[in-house]
Amino acid sequence: MPTNKKPKLEIEKVLSSQIFEENKNFIFVGDFNLSKKSLEKIFPGDWRFYINEKTSLATYVNDSGVYKKSHYDHIVTRSHVEVSNFGVYDFVKNNYS
Numbered sequence: 057m058p059t060n061k062k063p064k065l066e067i068e069k070v071l072s073s074q075i076f077e078e079n080k081n082f083i084f085v086g087d088f089n090l091s092k093k094s095l096e097k098i099f100p101g102d103w104r105f106y107i108n109e110k111t112s113l114a115t116y117v118n119d120s121g122v123y124k125k126s127h128y129d130h131i132v133t134r135s136h137v138e139v140s141n142f143g144v145y146d147f148v149k150n151n152y153s
Contacts (some may be wrong), residue, residue: 063089067098083139084132087112091127099132106131106142113148123148 067088070076088095092105110124117123131142 061089064094064098067095071099080134081137082134083137084130087129089128092130095130095132102135104133104135104137104139106133106139107144109144111144 067084067090070084076082090098092108095105096103107127107130110127111129112124112126114123114125129144131139133139
């Protein structure tokens, strides 16, 4: 992750914005370029994290056949907001194996 992208700062700006303060039912979805462990330090208090697997692709397949590198894609909600259905589509596995 290039440091010039500053993903932590981007998230902190959203969390401190007036829109966020006025609307507590946010769902954050996407590639945050941060691990779940890093995000847990940024998101204050009562948040849920829904994706618990690596989703970013490595630049090569290793000898064990592993091609996923990092856990950067996330669905994050306040604890009172519940996502009823979610998942990860493994394009490589489903189309090239």
